[in-house]
Amino acid sequence: MAKKQNVGYLSVRESRRISRENRKITKEFEKRRKRRNVPESEYLTTMKDPNNAVEFDDLHTYFYTDAGTVKAVDGVTFEVPIGKTVGVVGESGCGKSVTSLSLMQLLQRPQGQVAAGEIRLNLGDKAYDVTKAPDEVLQKIRGNAVSMIFQEPMTALNPVFKIGDQIEEVLELHNEEKLTESKMKERTIELLEMVGIANSEGVYKMYPHELSGGMRQRVVIAMALACNPRIIIADEPTTALDVTIQAQILDLLRQLKDRINSSIMFITHDLGVIAEMADFVVVMYAGRIVEKGTADDIFHHPAHPYTIGLMASKPVVGKKIDKLYSIPGKVPNPINMPDYCYFKDRCEMCVDKCSGEYPCEISLSETHKVSCYRYYDMKEETK
Ligand SMILES: Nc1ncnc2c1ncn2[C@@H]1O[C@H](COP(=O)(O)OP(=O)(O)OP(=O)(O)O)[C@@H](O)[C@H]1O
Ligand SMILES: [Mg+2]
Numbered sequence: 001m002a003k004k005q006n007v008g009y010l011s012v013r014e015s016r017r018i019s020r021e022n023r024k025i026t027k028e029f030e031k032r033r034k035r036r037n038v039p040e041s042e043y044l045t046t047m048k049d050p051n052n053a054v055e056f057d058d059l060h061t062y063f064y065t066d067a068g069t070v071k072a073v074d075g076v077t078f079e080v081p082i083g084k085t086v087g088v089v090g091e092s093g094c095g096k097s098v099t100s101l102s103l104m105q106l107l108q109r110p111q112g113q114v115a116a117g118e119i120r121l122n123l124g125d126k127a128y129d130v131t132k133a134p135d136e137v138l139q140k141i142r143g144n145a146v147s148m149i150f151q152e153p154m155t156a157l158n159p160v161f162k163i164g165d166q167i168e169e170v171l172e173l174h175n176e177e178k179l180t181e182s183k184m185k186e187r188t189i190e191l192l193e194m195v196g197i198a199n200s201e202g203v204y205k206m207y208p209h210e211l212s213g214g215m216r217q218r219v220v221i222a223m224a225l226a227c228n229p230r231i232i233i234a235d236e237p238t239t240a241l242d243v244t245i246q247a248q249i250l251d252l253l254r255q256l257k258d259r260i261n262s263s264i265m266f267i268t269h270d271l272g273v274i275a276e277m278a279d280f281v282v283v284m285y286a287g288r289i290v291e292k293g294t295a296d297d298i299f300h301h302p303a304h305p306y307t308i309g310l311m312a313s314k315p316v317v318g319k320k321i322d323k324l325y326s327i328p329g330k331v332p333n334p335i336n337m338p339d340y341c342y343f344k345d346r347c348e349m350c351v352d353k354c355s356g357e358y359p360c361e362i363s364l365s366e367t368h369k370v371s372c373y374r375y376y377d378m379k380e381e382t383k
Pocket of ligand 2: 096098
């Protein structure tokens with residue numbers, strides 16, 4: 001490049017130009033969203049495989065900010081099969097939460113928009129592309145078909161209402177049939193018992209601050225289960241809890257999933273948790289999937305240098321080492337991504353081709369896919 005660039009610095013004029021352009025783009029998106037009486041045919045779709053609960057197909061979610069366009073999720077494709085748990089791992093800022101928020105359509109608007117791609121949600125008799133569904137339909141989907149368990153239970157509960165009232169509100173909002181007051185209480189107590197709260201009658205009348213962290217997370221899980229969702233998104237549900245409680249909550253989630261036969265999309269940066277929970281694992285890096293496969297593929301045959309690095313930086317019981325491995329460098333700036341493999345600058349296993357364009361997905365087996373030049377010679381390209 002002939003012109004010298006001030007990296008990481010924007011002039012006032014530049015910033016104004018970006019801001020003007022981005023505002024124009026978001027205005028268009030919002031205009032589309034605010035239309036009334038959108039015909040169902042616009043967001044009706046068919047699942048690629050009816051055994052999937054959700055299919056993310058080439059999802060691009062961008063934030064059009066004044067400093068530039070943040071490509072938080074940049075071409076993510078994976079599916080969550082019915083009755084299975086899919087773990088999404090990756091270090092902080094790689095786009096895990098933005099992927100799940102795109103499914104819930106709870107992105108920070110107007111900046112946050114799904115710029116391209118589809119998210120197909122299986123509703124049994126039909127399937128919707130949630131990225132094109134209008135707000136009124138989405139409101140029905142949230143809580144009914146898809147529900148979410150957040151990291152910090154205190155932020156998900158309202159401190160000024162009793163636990164019972166809060167669960168009943170969910171039942172009232174998301175149930176098709178109107179329940180009587182006594183039926184509603186009965187169902188709430190049943191839910192509290194289902195998530196392992198012994199003193200359910202007592203907890204029903206308590207305020208959130210009267211409960212411990214683990215109990216609060218159980219209440220949040222009860223709320224998430226209130227309407228038998230098809231898919232539960234658990235975004236770091238145990239990070240705020242201590243290790244023993246964490247194990248109990250994981251156990252509970254596993255049991256409940258089997259009981260109501262729903263799927264779980266489990267987001268975490270803790271590989272240990274993924275190993276315990278997931279059937280399939282998706283490894284994200286800087287807004288893209290670098291490797292995906294069954295839990296066995298990822299844990300026993302990690303292929304991408306990033307996954308190998310993540311595995312090496314995880315402590316192992318019984319193995320004595322002086323220092324844990326840490327992946328050198330940091331995640332690239334999402335506003336200004338390189339045009340070669342995003343991991344190249346941190347990679348210790350580079351081959352000659354790595355300076356070329358971003359590597360496409362290679363199939364190592366039926367289930368195991370990786371985007372890395374190291375495997376180009378071994379397998380034929382899939383894309
Ligand atoms: N409202 C927003 N405006 C601008 N950029 C955002 C916004 N929300 C998220 N981002 C950017 O999107 C990228 C992905 O963020 P995301 O929250 O999905 O990360 P994450 O993988 O969930 O990380 P963590 O493990 O810390 O939760 C980050 O670079 C973040 O800075
Ligand atoms: Mg997150």
